[in-house]
Amino acid sequence: MIFGKNPFRKSNNAGEKLNPQNMNTPVSDTGKRGRALGSSGNFPSATKQTSKPETRLPTRRAHFDENFTPSFQVEPNGSRKKEETGAEYERAIQAMIEKAIAEESSGQRYPLYEGLEDYTLLSKTGDGAFSNVYKAINNTTGEKVAIKAVQRAQPVDPINPGRRQGCESHNILKEIQLMRRVQHPNIIQLLDFIQTPENFFLVLELAEGGELFHQIVRFTYFSEELARHVILQTAHAIRYLHEDCGIVHRDIKPENLLFDPIDFIPSKIRKYRAGDDPDKADEGEFRPGVGGGTIGRIRLADFGLSKVIWDSHTQTPCGTMGYTAPEIVRDGRYSKSVDMWALGCVLYTVLCGFPPFYDESISSLTNKVAHGQYTFLSPWWDDISKGAKDLVSHLLTVDPDSRYDIHQLLAHPWITQSEEPTFPASDAPPMKSESPFSYDVATFADDEIPSARTPGVNSLREIFNISYAAHRMEQERLRKRLYRGNQGMANFYGNMNDLIEEEGEYDPATSNVEHALKRINIANSPNSRSPNTASPQQKPKKQHDSGFKGFQLNLSNATLYNRRHKPGASTGDF
Numbered sequence: 001m002i003f004g005k006n007p008f009r010k011s012n013n014a015g016e017k018l019n020p021q022n023m024n025t026p027v028s029d030t031g032k033r034g035r036a037l038g039s040s041g042n043f044p045s046a047t048k049q050t051s052k053p054e055t056r057l058p059t060r061r062a063h064f065d066e067n068f069t070p071s072f073q074v075e076p077n078g079s080r081k082k083e084e085t086g087a088e089y090e091r092a093i094q095a096m097i098e099k100a101i102a103e104e105s106s107g108q109r110y111p112l113y114e115g116l117e118d119y120t121l122l123s124k125t126g127d128g129a130f131s132n133v134y135k136a137i138n139n140t141t142g143e144k145v146a147i148k149a150v151q152r153a154q155p156v157d158p159i160n161p162g163r164r165q166g167c168e169s170h171n172i173l174k175e176i177q178l179m180r181r182v183q184h185p186n187i188i189q190l191l192d193f194i195q196t197p198e199n200f201f202l203v204l205e206l207a208e209g210g211e212l213f214h215q216i217v218r219f220t221y222f223s224e225e226l227a228r229h230v231i232l233q234t235a236h237a238i239r240y241l242h243e244d245c246g247i248v249h250r251d252i253k254p255e256n257l258l259f260d261p262i263d264f265i266p267s268k269i270r271k272y273r274a275g276d277d278p279d280k281a282d283e284g285e286f287r288p289g290v291g292g293g294t295i296g297r298i299r300l301a302d303f304g305l306s307k308v309i310w311d312s313h314t315q316t317p318c319g320t321m322g323y324t325a326p327e328i329v330r331d332g333r334y335s336k337s338v339d340m341w342a343l344g345c346v347l348y349t350v351l352c353g354f355p356p357f358y359d360e361s362i363s364s365l366t367n368k369v370a371h372g373q374y375t376f377l378s379p380w381w382d383d384i385s386k387g388a389k390d391l392v393s394h395l396l397t398v399d400p401d402s403r404y405d406i407h408q409l410l411a412h413p414w415i416t417q418s419e420e421p422t423f424p425a426s427d428a429p430p431m432k433s434e435s436p437f438s439y440d441v442a443t444f445a446d447d448e449i450p451s452a453r454t455p456g457v458n459s460l461r462e463i464f465n466i467s468y469a470a471h472r473m474e475q476e477r478l479r480k481r482l483y484r485g486n487q488g489m490a491n492f493y494g495n496m497n498d499l500i501e502e503e504g505e506y507d508p509a510t511s512n513v514e515h516a517l518k519r520i521n522i523a524n525s526p527n528s529r530s531p532n533t534a535s536p537q538q539k540p541k542k543q544h545d546s547g548f549k550g551f552q553l554n555l556s557n558a559t560l561y562n563r564r565h566k567p568g569a570s571t572g573d574f
């Protein structure tokens with residue numbers, strides 16, 4: 001990892017320098033240049049005041065020479081060896097930057113953020129509620145990175161206090177605190193952190209392939225080999241987080257699984273499954289140890305909802321000073337089991353191309369998640385191996401105590417590819433299930449599509465968000481019930497980690513449901529229809545009444561559902 005001229009920097013509004021080890025404590029001017037993050041998770045103790053530049057775009061671009069061939073070695077990540085200095089180095093970097101800009105054909109110019117003078121933004125790779133993620137290149141080293149630009153919460157406007165926009169510092173600082181603890185080949189590494197009065201910038205390792213989510217949409221589902229490749233690497237990342245770092249991720253889903261791309265090799269022999277669309281895209285040849293479907297190394301991202309459950313240095317629950325009540329141990333286990341559940345949802349989804357839980361009513365969806373009501377829907381699950389189904393069932397087990405932990409997952413015969421027999425979980429659904437989707441689909445009018453994303457992808461994102469969040473809420477309810485009345489626990493979370501939310505305080509994990517609902521214009525109002533009240537024969541309706549607050553999801557264009565829907569197929573009329 002290269003820091004070059006970009007040590008870990010912070011400046012506050014008054015130009016005060018802050019200690020990166022403790023985000024709130026100013027440090028002396030003597031803390032200077034950075035070093036790469038070690039496994040201890042220590043950041044370089046450097047500070048640099050972000051001053052307003054006169055010129056934002058690097059003027060060095062004018063030196064670009066197409067025919068220039070650098071005479072020194074290129075590192076595997078595309079960056080230059082740091083020891084190389086001088087004019088040749090400068091020219092080579094500029095050539096790389098120009099090439100990178102030329103390769104991003106959008107031609108769009110991106111905001112020239114104060115504080116990001118060391119980088120050139122190349123393209124936008126994602127956006128969140130208060131953040132934009134850009135692909136960028138380091139102007140000094142030529143290293144390609146991802147930069148998450150997060151809008152800071154601005155001071156409350158006394159005239160309009162409700163209109164406060166932006167992310168609260170403690171949320172983003174918590175994410176950074178967690179990310180700096182981790183270093184694993186299957187986890188996106190935080191390279192640098194910059195803050196200005198308006199924004200926080202997280203400089204991250206770039207996963208050039210983007211989201212796994214798009215590959216599911218592209219290929220409809222993955223072969224078992226590719227599904228195993230994805231799940232195994234994700235499981236390694238989770239094992240590291242759970243066992244070595246004492247961190248639970250709490251937001252494992254296909255859009256937070258990024259990947260490094262590999263070459264596509266067309267299939268020599270196409271294999272089709274029952275229920276396949278004849279024009280299903282070819283996933284290509286799978287190469288063991290390398291990958292398939294352009295998916296190479298998996299990289300887990302987004303620690304915005306993560307939590308520390310125990311201190312990795314003392315090997316004890318965080319901040320409890322030797323106080324290890326069974327509830328605490330249980331809490332850690334429950335928290336980890338949330339990740340295992342999510343992994344089960346991802347495995348189910350990559351194997352068949354649609355998520356395990358769905359209902360048009362939020363309360364029914366929550367109910368289905370809480371009771372683990374999912375099915376191996378025919379014909380789409382008919383050709384999937386018993387081992388894969390059995391493993392899914394052990395991950396989507398309702399009782400967290402019985403649910404597989406990460407070690408059980410890693411030892412399962414479907415994962416290890418051993419010949420041992422496998423067994424379903426005690427609450428597994430029957431092997432063949434038909435027509436579980438008895439909901440009515442209401443559609444948006446074309447001009448009501450609530451996002452610039454394609455509606456299919458958008459709808460599916462929301463289904464994931466809602467069903468994962470519903471599960472977390474359920475777990476959170478359980479946890480609170482467990483601790484209620486226990487005086488000793490009142491300060492547990494405060495002690496555990498000063499950046500972890502207090503009991504009863506705003507919990508981004510649970511409020512995610514609300515956020516997801518807002519984004520797709522869903523309200524959990526008494527008017528919401530449930531499958532019991534909706535007639536399966538009803539035709540999809542357009543909702544023109546602006547006052548309507550029912551659950552509206554446009555699934556008519558949902559790519560996966562469309563592709564998986566075979567008119568006249570034996571079952572599954574959804």
Ligand SMILES: Nc1ncnc2c1ncn2[C@@H]1O[C@H](COP(=O)(O)OP(=O)(O)OP(=O)(O)O)[C@@H](O)[C@H]1O
Nearest residue numbers: 125126128129131133146204205206207255302304
């Ligand atoms: N390191 C990276 N390399 C490539 N793309 C990335 C990287 N990090 C994030 N992205 C892209 O940006 C998107 C949003 O990133 P991230 O999930 O971290 O932001 P967020 O604001 O927390 O989003 P959300 O509101 O969806 O939780 C990702 O889904 C991905 O498409």
